[in-house]
Amino acid sequence: MLRDRSVRKVYQCGRRTGKTETMIVEGLHKVCTNKNFRILYVTPYENQVNLIFMRMREIIQDSPLIKNDVVRMKNSPYMIEFKNGSTIMGFTTGASSGQGAASIRGQRADWIFLDEIDYMAENDFSTVAMIAGERSDIGITASSTPTGKRGTFYRMCTDKSFGYSHHYHPSMHNPNWNQQMEDQFRAELTQSQYDHEILAIFGTEEAGVFDKNKLDKALTFKYYTYDKLTENDKRKIELSGGNYPDEYIYDRNNLPPYNPFRCMGVDFDKYQASSSIIILDFDVDIRKFKVIKRIEVPRGEYTLDNAVKMIIELNDIYKPSWIYVDRGYGDYQLERLHIYGDEHPSSGLKNKVKGWQFKNTIEIIDPVTKEKTKEPMKPFMVNQLSVSFDRERIILSPFDIILHKQLVDYAVERVSQSGIPIYSSKNEHYVDALGLAHLGFVLEFPQLSSLIKKPKFTTKIKHSVASLGANRVKNAFKSISQPIKNPWKNYNTHNKNDDDDLPGDKPYWTKAPKINSNSQRYKTAKWGNRTGIGFKGRSLW
Template identity: 30%
Template sequence: MHPKLRKLIEKHLYTTNEYGVEHQDPSAKVPDELLTYFKREHSLKTDVHKTCITCQIRQFQKYGSNRIKCSYIPRKLPDGAASKIAEISKSTNIPKEQATKILKASIDPVAWTELMFGFSDKDPKWFLRNYQKEQIRCTSKRLVVREGRRSGKTFAIALKLIYYAFNTKLDRGRDAQGNTVYMGPAIMIVTPYQAQLTNIFEEMEKLVKRNVELKSEITSGTGDSLYIKTPTYKMVFRNGCTIQGFVSGIGIRSDGSGGGTMRGQSASIVYLDEMDMIPEEVLDKVINPILATTPETILIATSTPIGKKGKFHEWCSNRDDFREDFLPSSVIPHWEEIKEEVLRDSTQESFMAEYMAVFVEDLKGVFKKEWVYNARLDYTYDETYNDGHLKRKLGLKSTSNCIKAIGIDWNKNAGTEFYVVGFYPQDRIWIGLDAVNVPHSEFSAKRWIRELVDLNHKWKPDHIYADEGYGHTIIEDIKYQSYTLRAKKDKTPKEEETVLIADRLVSFNFSSNIKLKDPITNADIKKSGKHFLVENAVRILQDGLFKFPVDDLILKDQFFNYIVEKRNKQTNKPVYGKQNEKVGDHRLDAFMLALGGLVLEESIYSGNQMTPSMPTFHKIEALKVAYRSPNDEIKSLYDQKKQQANPGALNILKIMRGGGSEEEDRMIKEKYKQQGLWPDDRKRSRSRSINKEEEFSLLEGINTYQGTQQGMQPISELKHAPKRGRFGRKKRSWR
């Protein structure tokens, strides 16, 4: 196409709003030059309504072809209409203007809705907008409407469905006498949430109640209601038409049987409201079979984009058999009055998606694409075992003192994912060191255990974090094997490392809460295990502190596939999920477990680093307080040395327990006294009675103190002393 023609199309058929969003112009007028060109080159049909002319040109410009199936909208009343109008006016004693509306209503859906419900372009409060008229008139078998919030798309489609209900006759075969049976259409409405379905039925009910004659043609409902709500929403008409509503939102069914009561339904008209939020599974298992069974079924889909590139995105962007209407909220007549409020309550991303109806990437994605692309580096997992090569390849300052963790996600279908992460303290960076997938098979458990033993020997990790869910029994088996090897003599190097698995391996439950330690107050911080892992990974990627090989496409795709499906209604916390089941998230889970394990065990939030006391030298200052403060202790020691006549200068070390305040020092001493770890001056006695002491044998001692702090713990309950953290070391406490 000549550039001049493209410019003409952009100028006359499209418009650009103040936010730089180009969209179709609802009031477009096609210049003669374009009409001539498209009629000559593409056989443009011109004896139709202007809506159809602009639609054809947009399709040719967008796809180079037009495969939309429709019956076109008539450009004008048929020949002989003038005499028919006069006849109607005379026989019914109404003005010719009214008779014209009646005749137009027989061929124009907009004229019918105006006649039935009183819409008028002259009424500023009760009129149809230009783009709503286009959508009501459109006869396309496939119509997809991409509009911003508050634009009135649901209201327009509700009018369109009512028009179909009263004016569509379908051949339903023959009766016993051989006569053709005509009935109204079966209309199916699908929404992701109950509130949206209720809103549509209430809109239709309010509209029908404006016309007494139309209201009398509906046979469903009780009392003042025109529809029933159980078992499904349903409105029934005398002509045999039914409008039935279904809800199928995200997470409605988690047993894999998506579609529920909708499966097996048939319809001659299907309307998908807020389609971008309807699960792909429902579209595949319910909608596609309907379209395949009855190709003449009319499909209408409306939605505001939510950020995923699913079926809605495909229908809007890649299907030349679909008519797409793209209209941002700025087309609303009163946009100037509400835009400040909208901008104030929106982020830039949500504004562009929800009000400009633009397909914004990562709107629901947890990991933004720019973070993931920045994390990819040109190295392979095969190169990571050579420290020197890794140092040169990645430009690390040092590869010494690397802290490693292995994350494990067990899965009976996708197999088990092992992911190894290393933290390099001098560079303060996390590096992906290894990724292994062991497929599911008949002897999966044994193979998975063998792979963990091999990886443990290869990497000698500081920590191993494994998903507790499916791998609970496997974790117990691994620990048992590790314990049994302890008694073996002459162990091989691999066995020496295997013995340590029991100490390194932590079973992590995604559904349970975990405890972090406030590095300042040492107070407990409770977090959901799943949310901690995700938030920790997000923070590290956002800060550019994680790197992984550019050829690991599995991890890259799973980063992009991880989304916020919805938010918990009570807590507003995100519910995470996968946009595409085929892509999955198992390697991502293993990565997050490894990363989270390092933070939980080694960071300042782990609680494994003891809060340092503050030893300092002070002058002696006498303070008379109720308890023996550090100053009192210094004074006492000074007096003792003075009485002993020690020669030379004297320095005394003052020890402040806790954070350095006397209040904390007092609390710690009282706690130690209660535990019997600190001498109590009030109970101290210079002499002790031998008669009062008891003589215990070893066995008697075990039995007496069993279950207490002084008792002996079985080996299986031994807890290893925590290591000091390596993420910013701190000195050991003076306590």
């Protein structure tokens, strides 16, 4: 890795392989052999940059030659200055802050070292890349142990068009590795952790909702695009052999082929993001769901009205059978679409547009008991989408990096007290739109999704020799036909004591005296009066 003279290098390494040590040695060599050379070390968290500078000071203290060249060292900010005018500085991106490595903005560098880049946010690397965009000879060396994310680090290692010289070293390349270490790590780590930490392979990210391998597989089923290719896309295609994709680009003058199995999903969000729309087809030839369009309605003064207009236009072009929309902030839009559908019956919008509240429940038929059950709306929707990805029944365009990235990053942030998962709340709107479009197939075309079953009704009549409820009817007629018995008929018989009975051994039936309602003494008694037969007034209380 040290002998590699490439301007862009990436180290995909397991734990304890010395990737950080290599970058420290490389950085010290560059500042000692180049005048006025400026190096930046960038890490996701404070303790990591602190460890880098601690190790750098140890090396400097052990080398009288390097120590003699140092002018000063300080920790706030992390900086080491040399006599030849060169400088080493350390920064953190603040991976959990979501501020896009704001502390690095405005810095100048001749070489940038990114340690544990797979733990940084996407916006963090964008900031760093802008620094390197000043000149073509500014170098970047990135290293990390894979987490399973299909982000910047993954593309650096797997996509040659990024232009990075790739070095792969699992933990077994450590000269001190032995069988005892192998057994210990296999006993302490799960298989997924072992793949990431020791084998240094991407595998599957544990935190995500969707299987990353299945998401990657969804990109390979069909080579197509539904947006015009960018110049960057064209350069990548030319570098890969010039094989251009099929284009599914439609408008009012170029309508798509009619497909009755087509659904649209819409996620509205006025304040956090633009309105997101996904159109999903079912390909009857290969029996898979295929995303044929992803649209973003930018934020603006009339965001909601613009979203309604876009849905009406897309409905005219793609003619979906069903349109499922998020009612979280879509009540106004839903009403406007229904009014438009009422005024323009040919659009079908009055009947095909359905609104759903993610926080509500959805009623489905249990496939085992055949009884109706209520499920939390959003977890049900996400689970159905996850199952279709697991069954490899969804096709994604390999040119839509945004949708793929949101699916990869989609995760469970926490679980509520009632056991309901709470999903990602940032950069997830296309996932929700795709989930709604897929839910349209699950509920409206269950025979295609094969995920739920609806009750089947029949008009056939079957005859049986058994008489349903015969005993109950017989007993009812028997009770009617029998005369009413007088309970006082056998009063004297019941009142007789057996020879060995003692007083109080058994209860007796006693006929209560008939009360004459016309008697004056009962008429004059009022509620709350304790006088009368057997009472002696309130003194008893």
